[in-house]
Amino acid sequence: MQVGLLGLGTVGSGTVEVLRRNREEIARRAGRDIVVKAASARDLKKKRAVSLDGIELVADPAAIIARPDIDIVVELIGGDTIARELVLKAIAAGKHVVTANKALLAKHGTEIFLAAQKKGVMVAFEGAVAGGIPIIKAIREGLTANRIEWIAGIINGTCNYILSEMRDKGLPFDMVLAEAQRLGYAEADPAFDIEGIDAAHKLTILAAIAFGIPMQFDKAYVEGITRLTAIDIKYAEGLGYRIKLLGIAKRTDKGIELRVHPTLVPSRRLIANVEGVMNAVLVKGDAVGPTLFYGRGAGSEPTASAVVADLVDVTRMATADPEHRVPHLAFRPDRLSDVPILPMEAVESAYYLRLRALDRPGVLADVTRICADLSISIDAIFQKEAGEGEDQVDVVILTHATQEKHVNAAIHRIENLPTIPSPVVRIRLEELL
Ligand SMILES: NC(=O)C1=CN([C@@H]2O[C@H](COP(=O)(O)OP(=O)(O)OC[C@H]3O[C@@H](n4cnc5c(N)ncnc54)[C@H](O)[C@@H]3O)[C@@H](O)[C@H]2O)C=CC1
Ligand SMILES: N[C@@H](CC=O)C(=O)O
Numbered sequence: 001m002q003v004g005l006l007g008l009g010t011v012g013s014g015t016v017e018v019l020r021r022n023r024e025e026i027a028r029r030a031g032r033d034i035v036v037k038a039a040s041a042r043d044l045k046k047k048r049a050v051s052l053d054g055i056e057l058v059a060d061p062a063a064i065i066a067r068p069d070i071d072i073v074v075e076l077i078g079g080d081t082i083a084r085e086l087v088l089k090a091i092a093a094g095k096h097v098v099t100a101n102k103a104l105l106a107k108h109g110t111e112i113f114l115a116a117q118k119k120g121v122m123v124a125f126e127g128a129v130a131g132g133i134p135i136i137k138a139i140r141e142g143l144t145a146n147r148i149e150w151i152a153g154i155i156n157g158t159c160n161y162i163l164s165e166m167r168d169k170g171l172p173f174d175m176v177l178a179e180a181q182r183l184g185y186a187e188a189d190p191a192f193d194i195e196g197i198d199a200a201h202k203l204t205i206l207a208a209i210a211f212g213i214p215m216q217f218d219k220a221y222v223e224g225i226t227r228l229t230a231i232d233i234k235y236a237e238g239l240g241y242r243i244k245l246l247g248i249a250k251r252t253d254k255g256i257e258l259r260v261h262p263t264l265v266p267s268r269r270l271i272a273n274v275e276g277v278m279n280a281v282l283v284k285g286d287a288v289g290p291t292l293f294y295g296r297g298a299g300s301e302p303t304a305s306a307v308v309a310d311l312v313d314v315t316r317m318a319t320a321d322p323e324h325r326v327p328h329l330a331f332r333p334d335r336l337s338d339v340p341i342l343p344m345e346a347v348e349s350a351y352y353l354r355l356r357a358l359d360r361p362g363v364l365a366d367v368t369r370i371c372a373d374l375s376i377s378i379d380a381i382f383q384k385e386a387g388e389g390e391d392q393v394d395v396v397i398l399t400h401a402t403q404e405k406h407v408n409a410a411i412h413r414i415e416n417l418p419t420i421p422s423p424v425v426r427i428r429l430e431e432l433l
């Protein structure tokens with residue numbers, strides 16, 4: 001199979017390297033040689049760590065799509081503008097497409113998969129979610145007997161790396177983010193990572209293949225890690241929890257929860273101990289029960305591992321009748337469900353609340369009364385010691401599961417108390433299993 005590669009950055013160069021190094025083994029698996037014939041790059045003269053011997057370098061990615069000798073176009077440019085045009089162009093030209101671009105699929109997946117279905121070509125995207133972990137294949141094929149109940153995952157390597165390094169080494173946020181960028185983990189615009197957007201792109205894709213719903217990125221609740229403070233990480237640790245950026249997709253009687261936010265997870269859970277760039281995805285199926293998938297979620301060769309696996313899959317299935325291929329999103333495109341995505345206020349979770357209170361009698365009574373009025377059941381309440389010479393104390397409350405709208409109402413009332421001078425910190429808490 002002849003491959004045309006669009007983009008020779010972190011993942012593109014890893015793909016060239018893995019294909020070159022494991023060429024023979026890959027050919028023995030795929031039944032045919034898979035070779036990169038041409039690649040497009042913005043800077044043709046740039047010195048690269050990877051050997052490009054035998055690969056024709058061109059500036060214009062559209063020229064690669066137009067070549068009749070290219071069977072598969074691999075899109076590794078990123079973003080959802082040029083990449084969308086190129087992917088649609090490749091499909092229209094009858095090429096199969098492999099991409100690791102979650103932003104593109106979460107926003108334009110419906111259009112892209114429809115175009116591919118009409119043209120009878122494949123669009124493979126294992127690299128788009130949790131890097132090297134074969135989670136798309138696992139959910140779409142390995143767990144296909146199950147009614148998936150929920151998914152909870154650490155699906156952004158950059159954020160997990162930042163949280164781990166802040167907690168373990170006490171390093172400042174900005175310094176760790178710069179290191180994640182240097183290591184090739186972060187998106188071109190790292191705001192996509194730290195604001196939770198990249199995790200929401202991936203969660204959108206996971207929810208679609210798990211529940212048989214259309215991609216609905218615009219309905220996902222997205223909260224990143226930029227407002228997390230060292231003090232909450234420390235208090236959580238003291239209470240037996242770790243804070244992780246989780247993507248959660250869950251079926252309920254009323255609809256589907258689709259949410260990305262920092263989450264307290266009991267420290268004894270396996271997923272709480274996933275550190276650095278590693279990702280982990282918990283999938284609960286009705287027949288299999290809980291399953292956990294773990295591995296590198298970002299970086300050059302881990303992501304290339306998924307891209308090359310897709311190339312092998314496409315090579316194996318290229319001559320098969322399109323009707324007999326696994327559907328792109330696991331479910332037949334004409335059998336998608338219109339079950340609604342729940343607004344965040346309707347979601348149920350437990351909560352960690354931290355308030356800074358004036359050290360006066362009756363403050364705790366006021367706060368607990370507000371919670372009781374709103375039927376919020378308190379699991380534990382801790383008052384931290386005031387610092388030397390301070391007349392304010394931190395109060396930490398852990399609640400039982402309750403609807404988010406009740407917690408928001410309680411926070412509003414607590415913040416209006418004269419004894420509470422600053423905003424209440426709210427972090428969701430999930431026991432998970
Ligand atoms: N870096 C990672 O760990 C992972 C990245 N991804 C996804 O893979 C894709 C690529 O990511 P990276 O390799 O990290 O990005 P990158 O920024 O390292 O590489 C992108 C490459 O595309 C080139 N490019 C940009 N515009 C171009 C154009 N018009 N024509 C030709 N080339 C152009 C750039 O010069 C750059 O070399 C993105 O969609 C990203 O979200 C997915 C999983 C992991
Ligand atoms: N920026 C992403 C790269 C992989 O998808 C991440 O940090 O996880």
Ligand code: NA
Nearest residue numbers: 126129131133
């Ligand atoms: Na993957």
